[in-house]
Amino acid sequence: MMLTNIALRTVFRSSLSVLRESVRTPQTCCAALPSGHNVSKVSTTFPLPGQIRCYARTTKAKVAPPKSLVSDLTPSMLKMEYAAIPFAQTADDIVKRLLSLELASHSDKMALKTEQLIAKVQRDESDRSSVEVKIAILTGIIRNLEEHMFKHHKDKANKRRMLMAIDRRKKMLKNLRLERYDAFQKVCEQLEITYTFPPEYYRKATKRWIAKKAFCIKVFNEVQKMKAEKKLQEATDKKSPGQEMPSLEKKKLKN
Structure with a gap:
């Protein structure tokens, strides 16, 4: 029994080493078992995983650069501080080049x-x-x-x-x-300015804002109702002035 256990251990160790080598190099490997035992050769194949493809990211569309503000200025134009000087117009070519926009x-x-x-x-x-x-x-x-x-x-x-x-x-x-x-x-x-009107006022409709708006509308309606009742009361008081006269006359008579 002891000898068989030792033999099995050696077989497992050799098979593990074969497995490690086969993972590194994909090929058909034959694990030769130790001699002296009635065990046949075992042939195994270990295929590698498929090729991993690395796809490139999609390229973004290039935005055209804005037109340069000074692109229409020619290099032969004089600088602003020398444009009104008559000597700069009749000077030598080297002086004109120094005073022009070419070297500005x-x-x-x-x-x-x-x-x-x-x-x-x-x-x-x-x-x-x-x-x-x-x-x-x-x-x-x-x-x-x-x-x-x-x-x-x-x-x-x-x-x-x-x-x-x-x-x-x-x-x-x-x-x-x-x-x-x-x-x-x-x-x-x-x-060449394109004037655009400012956007309308925008506010995100949250739950708190909706509840506050509903409460404000309710208060506004109640206030309008109270004002309407007050106006109606004032109108009825103006239409019936004769009813108040007898009471005033009674007070005068009592005095």
């Missing part, structure tokens, strides 16, 4: 573009503080920040500045539309 910074280009937007809507040449001019300045700021946010969508500080500028421009356009509709139309047409 983005802020210089934005200053020139803002002046062009102001010139479209200002009332006269010396107008720098009207509502139309302020709307033109805010429009330049908003479009510049939109282009910046498309490239740097995680820049929260500039996103906040852009939203604040949009809100300010909305208020100015709303007041201009109420006061001078012709100027409002001109500003929207020249600056």
